[in-house]
Amino acid sequence: MSSNTNLLEIHNLHAGIDETPILNGVNIEIKPGEIHAIMGRNGSGKTTTANIIMGHPDYEVTAGSVNLNGQDLLEMETWERSRLGVFLSFQYPQAVPGLQVGNFLRKSVAAIRGEDVAKGPDFRKSLKDAMKELDIPRSFLGRYVNDGFSGGEKKRFEILQLMLLEPKLAILDETDSGLDIDGIRTVAKGINTAIRGTDSGALIITHYSRILEHVQPDKIHVLIKGKIVKTGGPELALELEERGYEWLDNGGNYADSEESNSAVNTTD
Numbered sequence: 530m531s532s533n534t535n536l537l538e539i540h541n542l543h544a545g546i547d548e549t550p551i552l553n554g555v556n557i558e559i560k561p562g563e564i565h566a567i568m569g570r571n572g573s574g575k576t577t578t579a580n581i582i583m584g585h586p587d588y589e590v591t592a593g594s595v596n597l598n599g600q601d602l603l604e605m606e607t608w609e610r611s612r613l614g615v616f617l618s619f620q621y622p623q624a625v626p627g628l629q630v631g632n633f634l635r636k637s638v639a640a641i642r643g644e645d646v647a648k649g650p651d652f653r654k655s656l657k658d659a660m661k662e663l664d665i666p667r668s669f670l671g672r673y674v675n676d677g678f679s680g681g682e683k684k685r686f687e688i689l690q691l692m693l694l695e696p697k698l699a700i701l702d703e704t705d706s707g708l709d710i711d712g713i714r715t716v717a718k719g720i721n722t723a724i725r726g727t728d729s730g731a732l733i734i735t736h737y738s739r740i741l742e743h744v745q746p747d748k749i750h751v752l753i754k755g756k757i758v759k760t761g762g763p764e765l766a767l768e769l770e771e772r773g774y775e776w777l778d779n780g781g782n783y784a785d786s787e788e789s790n791s792a793v794n795t796t797d
Contacts, residue, residue, distance in 0.1 A: 533560075534560070534561070535558045535559065535560055536559050536560055536561050536563075536597065536598060536697065536698065536728070536729070536730045537557065537558065537559040537582075537595075537596070537597055537698055537730060537732075538557075538558050538594070538595075538596045539555050539556060539557040539558075539582075539593070539594070539595050539596075540556055540593055540594050541554050541555070541556060541592060541593040541594070542554065542555035542556070542578075542581070542590065542592070542593035542594070542595060543555075543590070543591045543592040543593055544577065544581050544588055544589060544590045544591060544593075545588070545589060545591070546577070546587055546588050546589065548589075550591075550755070551574045551577045551588075551755055552574050552577060552578065552581070552755055553755040553756060554593070554756075555574075555578060555593065555757070556757075557732070557750070559698075559730040559731075559732065560730065561727065561728040561729065561730060562724065562725060562726060562727055562728070562729070562730065563724075563730050563731075563747040563748075564720070564721075564724055564725075564730070564731045564732075564733065564744055564745075564746045564747055565730075565731070565732050565733070565746055565747060565748045565749070565750065566732070566733040566734070566735060566741055566744075566746040566748070566749045566750070566766070567732065567733070567734050567735075567749075567750050567751075567752055568735060568736065568749060568750070568751050568752070568766065568769060569751055569752035569753060569774070570753070570774055571736075573752040573753055573754065573755065574752055574755050575702075575734045575752060576620065576702055576734065578732075578734075579617060579700045579702045579732070579734055580617075581595070582595055582602065582610075582615065582617075582698070582700055582732075583607060583610060583611075583615060583617040583700065584602070584605065584606065584607035584610050585607070586607075590603055597610075597613060597614065597615065597697060597698055598613075598614075598697065600613065602615070611641065612640075612641065613697070614641075614696045614697030614698060614729075615696060615697070615698050615700070616690070616691055616694055616696035616698065616699045616700065617700045617702065618687040618688070618690075618691065618699070618700065618701040618702055618704050619687070619702060620702045620703040620706065622675050622678075622683045622686070622687060623675060624673070624674065624675040624676040624677075624678070625673065625674040625675060625676065626673050626676045627673060628673055628674045629670065629671060629672070629673060629674075630669055630670050630671070630672055630673070630674055630686070631670035631671065633674050634656065634670075634689070634690065634693060635647050635648070635652070637690065637693070637694060638652065638693050638694060641694050641696075642694065642695065655692075655693060656693065659689055659692040659693060659719075660689065662692075662715075662718060662719060662722060663685045663688060663689055663692075663715055663716075663718075663719050664685070664715055665685055665686075665689060669682075669686075674686075679707075680706065680707025680708070681707060681708050681709065681712040683707075684704055684705070684706070684707065684708055684712065684716055685712070685715065685716065685719075687701075687704060688704070688716050688719035688720065688723075689719070691719065691720070691723050692719055692722065692723050695723070695727075695729070696729060697728070697729050697730070698729065698730055698731070698732070699720075699723065699724065699729065699730070699731040699732070700731075700732050700734070701720065701731060701732070701733045701734065702734045703734060703735060703736070704716060704720075704733065704735075704740070705735055705737060705739060705740035708740075710739075713739050713740050713743060714743055716740065717740050717743030717744045718743070720733070720744055721743075721744060733746065737770075738766035738767055738769065738770045741763060741766040742763075742766070742767075745763050746762075746763060747762070748760055748761070748762065749761055749762065749763065749765045749766055751765070751769065751774070751777060753774060753777055753778060758777045759777055
């Protein structure tokens with residue numbers, strides 16, 4: 530795919546839940562190899578954006594479009610979006626007692642990338658290399674999915690899935706939650722390995738600048754009350770860390786944001 534072609538295009542997306550509006554005209558464009566981040570207070574619509582891209586049935590889209598490689602995601606079921614290459618890392622991953630990690634990974638890769646990819650020496654090497662990069666011991670494969678996992682283990686496991694599934698679009702919802710400094714570095718390394726220099730892209734949802742210091746996103750979008758009020762580079766995360774969000778309330782720097790969001794204007 531040409532680097533000039535958008536991987537993800539979200540245009541004028543309006544959506545809500547139980548007749549309560551949450552998103553009010555979201556616009557995002559992500560090119561292959563790019564990593565974008567969405568930051569904002571609780572309730573601003575960050576997770577709503579992730580759920581709508583993935584196809585959560587509780588949310589109603591009232592206007593707008595979401596396209597991946599030119600294909601309309603809103604016309605697809607959740608499983609169809611997954612097969613097309615959309616990956617969602619959960620904020621609170623669920624435990625699945627009785628299902629071993631190794632079997633889960635093999636079945637997941639087979640379902641998304643094909644049976645041939647999920648067996649043989651090439652798969653074993655990919656699995657070994659990814660686990661090494663994420664500091665995951667081999668004994669991990671025999672445990673049950675997220676059963677008794679620490680917060681850090683759950684997040685590493687999510688990134689392990691990302692690296693093996695090789696999705697076209699990775700949506701990472703609070704993937705830095707509960708991680709210590711070493712864990713953040715490790716997870717960020719996995720994200721960069723999976724996305725940079727590929728035809729894939731990622732959208733990171735986070736409250737904090739720590740993981741963004743290591744990922745260095747191409748663009749950061751700030752959501753307030755369902756609107757993107759500011760878009761910038763990695764330096765914007767540090768500014769938010771210092772100043773909070775109040776300076777952007779009530780359109781604070783809105784004139785600047787409209788200019789910078791002419792091509793990438795996200796409302797959430």
